[in-house]
Amino acid sequence: MRTLFDCAVVGGGPAGAAAALTLARRGRRVLLLEKEPLPRVKPCGGGMPPSVFSLLGLAPIDGVVDRVHRLTFLYDGASPVSHELTEPLLMVDRARFDHFLVGTAGSAGAEVRDRTAVHSFSATGDHWAIGTSAGVFAVRRIVIADGGQGRCAAIAGFPSKRRTEGLAIACELPADRRRDELTVDLGLLPCGYLWLFPKGDRVSLGVGITKRDGNHLQLFDKMAVFAGRQGLPFDRSLCRGHRVAIWDGDRPLTRLDSFLLAGEAAFLADPLSAEGIRPAVRSGIAAGEAVDASLGGDATAFSRYEERMRRELGREFAIAARIAKFFFLFPALSYRAAFFHPRTTAIMNEVFLGRVAYSDLAGKVLSTLARAVTRMTS
Numbered sequence: 076m077r078t079l080f081d082c083a084v085v086g087g088g089p090a091g092a093a094a095a096l097t098l099a100r101r102g103r104r105v106l107l108l109e110k111e112p113l114p115r116v117k118p119c120g121g122g123m124p125p126s127v128f129s130l131l132g133l134a135p136i137d138g139v140v141d142r143v144h145r146l147t148f149l150y151d152g153a154s155p156v157s158h159e160l161t162e163p164l165l166m167v168d169r170a171r172f173d174h175f176l177v178g179t180a181g182s183a184g185a186e187v188r189d190r191t192a193v194h195s196f197s198a199t200g201d202h203w204a205i206g207t208s209a210g211v212f213a214v215r216r217i218v219i220a221d222g223g224q225g226r227c228a229a230i231a232g233f234p235s236k237r238r239t240e241g242l243a244i245a246c247e248l249p250a251d252r253r254r255d256e257l258t259v260d261l262g263l264l265p266c267g268y269l270w271l272f273p274k275g276d277r278v279s280l281g282v283g284i285t286k287r288d289g290n291h292l293q294l295f296d297k298m299a300v301f302a303g304r305q306g307l308p309f310d311r312s313l314c315r316g317h318r319v320a321i322w323d324g325d326r327p328l329t330r331l332d333s334f335l336l337a338g339e340a341a342f343l344a345d346p347l348s349a350e351g352i353r354p355a356v357r358s359g360i361a362a363g364e365a366v367d368a369s370l371g372g373d374a375t376a377f378s379r380y381e382e383r384m385r386r387e388l389g390r391e392f393a394i395a396a397r398i399a400k401f402f403f404l405f406p407a408l409s410y411r412a413a414f415f416h417p418r419t420t421a422i423m424n425e426v427f428l429g430r431v432a433y434s435d436l437a438g439k440v441l442s443t444l445a446r447a448v449t450r451m452t453s
């Protein structure tokens with residue numbers, strides 16, 4: 076007889092791996108389906124706070140290629156402001172990090188199938204038949220964590236309309252020297268920033284924008300300028316990137332008491348920084364917990380998942396979106412106001428580390444920006 080799985084998780088990124096790990100640890104029969112061969116390559120800066128590992132109850136062992144102790148902001152190559160981080164930010168190699176998480180879920184009991192693309196869901200009595208490139212699987216619940224490019228949410232009947240377009244492009248270049256510093260230039264582009272992250276014997280250089288103005292070619296020109304200023308040779312052919320499903324308002328995250336969305340499939344990337352790994356892990360864990368509770372007979376588990384994501388992520392992202400909107404409306408003035416204000420930058424560092432929530436500083440940052448901009452423009 077065909078195995079009936081308690082839950083299928085679609086996607087082997089951080090959201091899917093976190094959901095599968097959570098369910099496997101609770102003794103649920105879970106199937107993780109990933110369309111690519113593992114380990115799969117993912118274009119990403121790979122910067123994340125150490126709390127990602129602690130959320131998962133894991134030691135930061137695999138995939139970490141660097142630890143960064145200093146953060147420097149620039150505005151169009153000038154006006155540098157640096158801060159020592161109170162705790163190092165981790166730089167991960169995404170192929171290794173994601174593979175480690177999926178492997179950990181597998182060791183905890185999840186059945187992992189790579190090279191298996193999901194293409195359909197059909198209701199069959201009291202369970203679902205999932206159509207894939209490797210056959211049909213019978214499951215009771217489904218966590219969709221197929222990322223910002225995924226189509227499974229739409230196939231399951233979730234509204235897929237994008238209201239905000241984010242885009243990120245990264246390339247890895249050989250490091251010319253040891254850098255213990257994360258550099259972010261906030262003034263080279265409207266509505267975006269460029270980054271340089273050290274990654275062992277390489278660096279990740281990239282660009283993220285929260286609004287697309289139609290001229291993508293200029294992004295490569297800006298990357299070349301930024302690389303040149305950092306003394307690095309730029310090679311456009313090494314660049315990889317895609318749209319980022321940044322949060323643009325709360326959306327339905329569950330359907331038919333069977334489907335849950337997690338990670339970028341749920342548009343859970345930060346609208347200010349485009350950070351997506353930590354929200355993916357947080358939502359993956361919460362989705363796993365909700366499925367476990369629902370399988371145990373809790374009829375409110377799915378609505379509580381939605382409510383939890385709105386409270387823990389949506390509320391924070393709404394504030395991040397306001398800060399981003401304000402900043403990019405008056406970028407030069409905001410940079411001067413915020414980044415030369417030692418307390419603001421110190422607090423922003425704590426936000427990047429995940430130790431302070433946007434809601435703890437929203438009022439302070441926005442009022443500091445507004446006061447300074449008013450002073451400078453009057």
Ligand SMILES: Cc1cc2nc3c(=O)[nH]c(=O)nc-3n(C[C@H](O)[C@H](O)[C@H](O)COP(=O)(O)OP(=O)(O)OC[C@H]3O[C@@H](n4cnc5c(N)ncnc54)[C@H](O)[C@@H]3O)c2cc1C
Pocket residue numbers: 085086087088089090091108109110111115117118119120121122123191192193194220221222223224225226227242243244245281315316317318319337338339340344349350351352353355
């Ligand atoms: C250039 C770039 C740089 C970035 N830098 C950072 C950074 O420094 N820090 C940070 O926190 N975030 C960063 N992000 C964002 C971050 O990479 C994502 O938000 C994060 O990977 C989302 O995790 P996820 O698990 O939701 O989706 P993903 O990591 O995208 O995983 C989804 C998985 O689903 C699989 N899949 C898709 N469709 C199917 C299907 N039909 N069947 C089966 N499997 C399927 C995919 O192959 C993929 O493996 C960056 C993004 C980009 C594009």
